[in-house]
Each structure stands twice: as C-alpha cells, then as structure tokens.
Amino acid sequence: MPVPSAFPPPQYTLKPDPEPVMTALVSIRGVSKRYTRGKQTVEVLAKLDLDIASGDFLALMGPSGSGKTTLLNLIGGLDQPSDGEIRVNDKRIDQLSSNALAKWRARHVGFIFQFYNLLPVLTAEANVELPLLLTDLSKAQRKKAVAAALAVVGLSERATHKPNELSGGQQQRVAIARALVADPTLLVCDEPTGDLDRKTADEVLTLLQDLNRNYGKTIIMVTHDAKAAEYATHQLHMDKGALVVSGAAA
Amino acid sequence: MRFLPLVWASLFHKKTRLVLTLLSLTAAFMLFGLLQAVSVLFSSGADFVGANRLITQARVSFTQPLPLALLPRIEAIPGVARVAYSQFFGGIYIDERNFFPQFTVEPERLLDCYPEWKLPADQREAFIRTKTGAIVGRKLVEKYGFKIGDKIPLKSFIFTKKDGTRAWEWEVVGIFDGQDEDWAGRSNLMYLNYGHFDEARQFGQGSAGVYIIRVADPNESERIANDIDRQFENSPDETKTQTEKDWNLSFARQIGDIGLIVTAILGAVFFTILLVTGNTMSQAVRERIPEFAVLKTLGFSDGKVTALVLAEAFALCLIGGLIGMVLAVGAAKVVSGLLNGSPVVVQPVVWLQALATMVALAFAVGIFPALRARRLQIVDALAGR
Ligand SMILES: Nc1ncnc2c1ncn2[C@@H]1O[C@H](COP(=O)(O)OP(=O)(O)OP(=O)(O)O)[C@@H](O)[C@H]1O
Ligand SMILES: [Mg+2]
Numbered sequence: 179m180p181v182p183s184a185f186p187p188p189q190y191t192l193k194p195d196p197e198p199v200m201t202a203l204v205s206i207r208g209v210s211k212r213y214t215r216g217k218q219t220v221e222v223l224a225k226l227d228l229d230i231a232s233g234d235f236l237a238l239m240g241p242s243g244s245g246k247t248t249l250l251n252l253i254g255g256l257d258q259p260s261d262g263e264i265r266v267n268d269k270r271i272d273q274l275s276s277n278a279l280a281k282w283r284a285r286h287v288g289f290i291f292q293f294y295n296l297l298p299v300l301t302a303e304a305n306v307e308l309p310l311l312l313t314d315l316s317k318a319q320r321k322k323a324v325a326a327a328l329a330v331v332g333l334s335e336r337a338t339h340k341p342n343e344l345s346g347g348q349q350q351r352v353a354i355a356r357a358l359v360a361d362p363t364l365l366v367c368d369e370p371t372g373d374l375d376r377k378t379a380d381e382v383l384t385l386l387q388d389l390n391r392n393y394g395k396t397i398i399m400v401t402h403d404a405k406a407a408e409y410a411t412h413q414l415h416m417d418k419g420a421l422v423v424s425g426a427a428a
Numbered sequence: 429m430r431f432l433p434l435v436w437a438s439l440f441h442k443k444t445r446l447v448l449t450l451l452s453l454t455a456a457f458m459l460f461g462l463l464q465a466v467s468v469l470f471s472s473g474a475d476f477v478g479a480n481r482l483i484t485q486a487r488v489s490f491t492q493p494l495p496l497a498l499l500p501r502i503e504a505i506p507g508v509a510r511v512a513y514s515q516f517f518g519g520i521y522i523d524e525r526n527f528f529p530q531f532t533v534e535p536e537r538l539l540d541c542y543p544e545w546k547l548p549a550d551q552r553e554a555f556i557r558t559k560t561g562a563i564v565g566r567k568l569v570e571k572y573g574f575k576i577g578d579k580i581p582l583k584s585f586i587f588t589k590k591d592g593t594r595a596w597e598w599e600v601v602g603i604f605d606g607q608d609e610d611w612a613g614r615s616n617l618m619y620l621n622y623g624h625f626d627e628a629r630q631f632g633q634g635s636a637g638v639y640i641i642r643v644a645d646p647n648e649s650e651r652i653a654n655d656i657d658r659q660f661e662n663s664p665d666e667t668k669t670q671t672e673k674d675w676n677l678s679f680a681r682q683i684g685d686i687g688l689i690v691t692a693i694l695g696a697v698f699f700t701i702l703l704v705t706g707n708t709m710s711q712a713v714r715e716r717i718p719e720f721a722v723l724k725t726l727g728f729s730d731g732k733v734t735a736l737v738l739a740e741a742f743a744l745c746l747i748g749g750l751i752g753m754v755l756a757v758g759a760a761k762v763v764s765g766l767l768n769g770s771p772v773v774v775q776p777v778v779w780l781q782a783l784a785t786m787v788a789l790a791f792a793v794g795i796f797p798a799l800r801a802r803r804l805q806i807v808d809a810l811a812g813r
Binding site: 247251254256257276277280281283284285289291295297298299300304308309311312317356 | 441727
C-alpha cells in the first residue's frame with residue numbers, strides 16, 4: 179500500500195526543499211576502477227563521466243557484475259577510483275585520506291544496504307543514534323533527532339526493539355532513519371528492496387520517494403527491479419563498466 | 429563516554445561466551461589476589477611494629493631444644509615483662525587423622541603470657557596444681573566433646589616415657605576460650621603441664637623448644653629481641669628471636685620459596701587466561717567484521733574503531749578482574765582463619781598489581797583484534813570478502 183499520507187507531518191528538522199535546484203551535486207570525470215589479481219588486471223569501471231543533479235532520485239540498473247556497486251561505493255566515499263575525479267558539492271573526494279573521507283561520509287552521505295546492516299545488539303533508536311555519536315550534539319539533542327528520524331519512517335513505536343524483533347521492512351526503515359538522522363546531502367542505496375517482498379518494497383520505495391520529493395534529498399539507488407526504478411526521477415543503465423544512456427521515468 | 433553504551437552492548441554479543449570468559453577471568457583474578465596477598469605476607473621482612481610477644485628459638489632450628497637455664501638470663505633483660513616456655517608435644521589422639529597441636533608448658537607463666545586465653549580462675553588453679561593436667565581449647569571441645577575430668581590418651585611421635593612407651597595420658601582440668609572471635613577461632617589446641625612431662629620423659633630433661641616473651645612496651649620489642657640474641661651469641665645455645673607473627677610464618681616458609689611457587693602458579697594461570705580471553709576477543713571481532721565495516725561506513729574513523737575494540741577488551745578484563753579481586757578479599761578472610769592468626773589481607777599493593785595486570789591483559793588480548801578491525805577495507809567487508 180503506497181501511503182505517502184501515512185507519514186507524520188514534517189516535524190523533522192530538515193528544511194523541506196520541494197523545488198529541485200538543478201546544479202550538479204555529484205560530478206564524475208574520467209573515473210576508472212581496476213582490480214589487480216596476481217598478473218591479471220580487471221577494469222571494472224572504464225573512463226566514466228556522470229553528473230547527478232541535486233534533488234535527483236536516480237535509479238542505477240544493469241546486469242550483475244556491471245559495476246553498479248563499485249560506482250556507488252565511489253560516490254559514497256567508501257572506496258577510491260584508480261583514475262579520474264569525483265566531486266560532490268564541489269569538493270574533490272577522490273584524493274582524501276581515509277580519516278578525512280570518514281569525516282566527509284559522516285557529514286554528507288547516508289547509506290542504505292540490501293541487508294539493512296543494523297547492529298544486532300542495539301535497539302532501533304541506538305542504531306539510529308550511531309551517526310550522531312560522531313557529532314557534538316548533546317544527549318538530549320541526539321534523542322530528539324533520533325525520535326524525529328524514527329517518526330519520519332513511521333517507527334516511533336518500535337524505538338526500543340532490537341533488529342531481530344522487527345520485520346525486514348521495519349529493519350530497512352530503521353536503516354533509512356539511521357541514514358537520515360545526520361541530515362546528509364546524499365542518500366546512497368544499494369538494492370534497498372532486494373530482500374523485501376513486493377508490498378514491503380513498495381512501502382520502502384514510497385518512503386524514499388517522499389524523502390526525495392518533500393525533504394529534497396538527493397538519492398542514488400542501485401536496483402535490479404524495474405518496478406522499483408519507476409519510483410525514481412531518472413534511470414541509468416550500466417553494462418560492463420560503462421553507462422548506457424536511457425530516458426527518464428515518470 | 430557517549431560510546432560506552434555501544435561498548436557495553438557489544439560485550440553481550442554472545443552471552444554464553446561472555447559469561448564463560450568472565451568466569452575464567454574472575455577465577456584467575458581471585459587466585460591472583462589471594463596468592464599475591466599470601467606471597468606479600470610471606471615475603472615481608474621482620475616487622476616489630478606493635479609486637480607485644482616474642483618467640484625465642486635455637487638459631488639453627490626450632491626443633492633444637494633450648495636449656496631452661498636460659499630463663500633467668502632472659503628475664504633479666506630490661507623491658508621483659510614475663511617469660512614462658514613451651515615444648516611441642518606431637519601427640520596423636522587415638523588415630524592419626526585426629527591431629528591437633530599440643531604444647532607442654534609451665535601453666536602460670538604461659539597463661540600470664542597469653543591473656544587472650546580466658547578460663548575460670550578455679551580451672552587455672554587446677555591446671556597449675558595438677559601435674560598431669562591439661563587444658564583444652566574451645567574449638568577442640570566442640571570437635572571432640574572433651575569434658576573436665578576426661579583422661580585423654582595421646583601417643584607422642586616425639587617423646588617416649590621412661591617406661592619405654594609412647595602412650596601418655598592427660599587429665600582435662602580446664603577449658604579455655606579466646607577473648608574475641610579471632611582468638612576463639614584459634615583455640616583448636618591443647619596445653620599440657622610441663623611438670624609431669626619433664627619428669628616422665630626419657631630424654632631431654634630441663635629443656636624446651638621455645639621461650640615466649642611478653643614485653644612491657646611493644647615499641648621496645650625490636651631492641652629486646654636483639655638484646656636476647658646478643659646475650660647468647662657464641663654460646664652453645666645461640667638463639668633467634670622473632671615476633672610471634674613472624675615465627676608463625678617461618679613455619680610455612682620452610683615449605684619452600686612461597687614467592688616462587690606463587691609466581692609459577694600465577695604464570696600458568698595467566699597463560700591460560702591469555703589464551704581464553706584472547707580467543708574470545710578475536711572471535712568477537714571476527715564475527716562482527718561486517719558490523720565494524722558498517723561503523724566505518726557511517727564515518728567512524730580507523731582510530732575510533734580501534735579504540736572501540738580495545739575498550740571492549742578493557743571492559744571485559746576489568747569486570748572479570750574486579751569481581752575476582754572482591755572474591756579474593758573474601759577468600760583471604762577464610763584463609764586468615766586457617767593460618768591461625770597471620771592475617772592475610774589483600775593489600776593496596778596487590779590491588780595495584782591486579783589493576784596493572786588487568787590493563788596489560790586487556791591490551792594483550794585486545795590489540796590484535798583491534799588492529800584487524802582497524803585495517804579492514806569497508807567495501808571488501810561489506811561484500812563479504
Ligand atoms: N575487490 C575486488 N577485487 C576483484 N574484483 C572485484 C572487486 N570488487 C568488485 N570486483 C569485480 O567488479 C565487477 C563489478 O562488481 P560490482 O559489485 O560493482 O557489480 P554489481 O553491478 O554491483 O553486481 P551485482 O548486481 O551482482 O551486485 C565484478 O565483476 C566483480 O567481480
Ligand atoms: Mg552490487
């Protein structure tokens with residue numbers, strides 16, 4: 179059930195930004211990624227150029243092994259390219275040290291994975307609080323932000339539940355709250371619905387769409403699922419480490 | 429501080445393993461606290477502070493008797509309030525399993541030297557009067573049910589009688605108790621009248637194992653001890669005078685080098701605990717590699733992740749260690765009771781040693797898992813590589 183109205187009114191402290199400002203938030207120029215196994219070198223991404231506008235909801239599709247995750251990890255600052263430049267918000271991130279990159283990720287990127295990747299020993303709210311531990315917010319401020327993020331994903335009632343007491347869809351929504359809580363510039367999702375059934379997947383996708391439309395979050399989502407890709411504002415196809423340009427979705 | 433709940437929750441990742449590891453740590457540190465306390469006690473040098481009683485024995489060995497002729501010369505030393513003498517009797521009551529110490533003593537002198545023993549005046553009189561008399565400590569009475577008037581057969585493994593037998597018989601004329609709980613706990617012994625003993629024994633007349641000296645002023649005890657030993661220097665009966673506490677300890681010292689034994693035991697224990705805890709920590713990190721990758725994804729730096737793992741190791745070792753040390757304090761009380769009056773206490777120095785050990789152990793078991801978590805590559809760990 180697609181239920182945009184089921185989400186609480188925007189009590190969340192982000193500035194809603196309904197009019198997308200069409201400047202390139204992410205700018206990728208001549209990016210290659212190679213892996214060397216013994217004597218063999220595999221080029222996973224080859225001289226890739228790509229701009230992603232601020233306020234975009236981009237679906238990245240393509241066959242298995244085409245390099246989607248690799249590209250997403252580069253944009254999210256989890257990995258570094260072999261060649262080329264990556265700018266996010268006009269800052270080059272392809273040459274940052276591991277520590278600087280960690281700081282940058284904490285400030286600018288929210289990650290959502292296929293298998294939720296919550297810490298099993300922590301409650302939902304403690305999981306959501308994790309990124310805030312790296313900020314200088316006080317305990318009370320953190321508590322408030324966590325409550326707001328959980329409200330956005332509609333899980334206020336489950337705040338004290340551990341991941342194993344939640345369904346897959348609920349766990350993914352906790353993960354989304356965790357990705358949101360520090361108010362990042364960019365949400366990066368690798369097959370966020372890959373482990374969910376259709377109905378639950380639609381709920382999660384509707385939530386992402388709401389975050390894009392009503393909170394102005396720029397979202398890059400890898401998916402295998404054409405239905406899922408329809409929730410995005412743009413679709414991109416990859417094959418063998420290169421982009422195959424295609425039309426925009428609704 | 430804000431990371432503490434995270435460290436705490438991580439500890440409980442595998443509850444059974446946590447409990448088992450904590451039990452091992454607790455046991456190891458309890459042993460550590462107790463053995464170090466005993467070791468410190470035994471390795472402490474002569475300490476005359478507050479000693480109001482001294483024991484003089486033959487310099488070579490306490491098994492070597494001293495002639496009673498020394499008595500007036502010891503009494504003549506200034507500051508000596510009262511002198512008693514005592515000979516270990518070595519008697520077996522019916523069966524070898526029933527062993528308790530007996531000492532033959534001159535009743536009046538002994539009771540003057542040990543005001544901590546309480547017995548009714550008429551029984552004291554009876555003990556002084558009755559040459560074959562004995563007084564029995566309260567704890568022995570509780571164990572064997574001795575009553576006044578009982579004739580107790582004791583077979584001495586040291587002393588034969590003039591008639592060639594080893595079968596002695598003593599009549600219970602009094603029952604003594606300790607002045608307080610501490611002394612009551614030590615009252616599992618028996619005093620025999622030296623009068624009958626010295627008349628009836630086949631050899632060694634006119635000698636005793638040790639002299640017990642009550643000093644008038646504890647501050648003078650060291651000087652008096654030195655005076656006594658100097659008095660008999662270069663004579664056939666050279667003496668060694670110690671405080672009662674040191675003398676008690678010297679018994680145990682003869683078992684061997686306590687410090688060395690303790691070190692060896694603790695070495696083995698901590699080698700084991702290093703393996704157990706090290707295994708727990710490395711498993712705990714190996715199983716949670718994806719979780720550490722997630723933390724790094726969220727922006728936790730390599731240094732923070734290292735610190736989190738080390739903090740977990742510290743929490744583990746401190747919790748187990750501190751519980752163990754608290755138990756050691758309790759165990760020390762029990763052991764004190766068994767050691768008859770040598771108080772085994774977990775001294776501050778032992779606490780310091782224990783804390784240092786906990787820290788060193790935590791570092792040793794935490795550092796390699798911590799470095800492993802530090803080095804992990806996010807994308808590989810997330811992809812399960
Ligand atoms: N660390 C690595 N070492 C060697 N090869 C790698 C490494 N990481 C990725 N690859 C290779 O790069 C290629 C692209 O991988 P990537 O994970 O980006 O694909 P993907 O498009 O996300 O596929 P899927 O849809 O199956 O998730 C694959 O052939 C993979 O084997
Ligand atoms: Mg992938």
